Amino acid sequence: MRSKVAKRIQDETPEEVRIFVRQYTDIVVRINEIMETKGYTQKDLAERMKKKPSEINKWLKGNHNLTLKTLAKLEAELGEPIIFTSSQIAL
Amino acid sequence: MNTFALEIWDDEAAKCTFYTVRWDEVRENETDKFFNKYYSIVETKQSTQELLSFVLDSLGEDHGAIDALFNRFENEVVGLPNKGKVTIGEIVFLYPNFPLRLYALRVNNRNDLVILFNGGIKSAQTNQNSKDLNLKWIEACQFAKRIEKAFRDKEIIIDSKKRKILSVNGDDEILL
Numbered sequence: 001m002r003s004k005v006a007k008r009i010q011d012e013t014p015e016e017v018r019i020f021v022r023q024y025t026d027i028v029v030r031i032n033e034i035m036e037t038k039g040y041t042q043k044d045l046a047e048r049m050k051k052k053p054s055e056i057n058k059w060l061k062g063n064h065n066l067t068l069k070t071l072a073k074l075e076a077e078l079g080e081p082i083i084f085t086s087s088q089i090a091l
Numbered sequence: 092m093n094t095f096a097l098e099i100w101d102d103e104a105a106k107c108t109f110y111t112v113r114w115d116e117v118r119e120n121e122t123d124k125f126f127n128k129y130y131s132i133v134e135t136k137q138s139t140q141e142l143l144s145f146v147l148d149s150l151g152e153d154h155g156a157i158d159a160l161f162n163r164f165e166n167e168v169v170g171l172p173n174k175g176k177v178t179i180g181e182i183v184f185l186y187p188n189f190p191l192r193l194y195a196l197r198v199n200n201r202n203d204l205v206i207l208f209n210g211g212i213k214s215a216q217t218n219q220n221s222k223d224l225n226l227k228w229i230e231a232c233q234f235a236k237r238i239e240k241a242f243r244d245k246e247i248i249i250d251s252k253k254r255k256i257l258s259v260n261g262d263d264e265i266l267l
Contacts, residue, residue, distance in 0.1 A: 001099060001101070001102060001103070002100075002101045002102075002103050002147075003100045003101060003111070003120075003122065003123055003126075004123075005123040005126050005127055006100070006101060006123075006126065006143060006147065009126055009130050009139065009140060009143050010143060010144070010147060012140075013140040013143065013144060014140075017137065017140050017141060017144060018144045018148055020141075021141050021144040021145050021148060021149060021184060022144070022148050022149055022153060024184075024185070024186060025145065025149040025153070025154070025160065025184075025185065026149075026153065028159065028160070028185050029154055029157070029159055029160065032159040060159075060185075061162075061185060064187055065186070065187050
């Protein structure tokens with residue numbers, strides 16, 4: 001069962017809103033996963049990127065908009081793809 | 092503390108079952124009150140949709156209530172009859188300046204069983220200073236403490252396979 005209130009709001013939610021929330025959250029989770037796999041703390045990453053730990057924390061805790069530029073910087077430092085495009089998946 | 096019911100809010104998602112609480116003799120549960128209230132306010136309507144999608148899609152279907160998505164705060168509960176520490180989670184879509192906060196308890200620290208309470212708008216630097224939020228936080232702590240006690244005293248148990256909370260005395264309705 002699902003709460004009737006939740007169902008009603010979900011039914012009225014534009015698809016683009018749900019896509020945005022899911023994709024944005026997937027990106028945050030993916031960054032956390034890569035950091036965990038590589039054994040990086042937020043402090044390590046901040047040092048490597050010459051940023052303040054508080055800035056990295058903002059990226060990962062949603063206090064800073066993750067732009068494509070930010071993601072590119074993170075991807076370059078982490079050495080793993082964060083976003084997969086359809087052409088990459090086809091390969 | 093008055094009696095309240097612990098009831099399923101959503102058990103259709105693949106990765107997590109959500110429970111909520113409802114004061115005895117009250118029709119609407121606390122989580123529905125929260126979503127109804129902020130969905131009806133023009134300024135917070137879209138944020139409410141985003142938060143609901145975060146709960147049902149991102150936590151429920153995609154990831155479960157994993158650490159990266161579930162902020163937890165251990166706090167000394169003050170102003171309550173039974174003092175002590177309680178760890179309450181705060182569900183918030185991780186986007187800059189997101190205004191809404193929904194309080195929650197991850198049962199036994201599991202990613203797949205979460206009890207949702209009420210919440211509000213973060214209007215000040217801290218939750219304690221956010222007029223709307225502080226009362227809901229104190230109330231969430233009260234619920235959480237009672238629920239944690241019920242687990243400790245084995246009034247309620249977890250059915251891991253079914254991702255459900257069961258009353259030990261076999262009652263369908265869980266009243267605490």
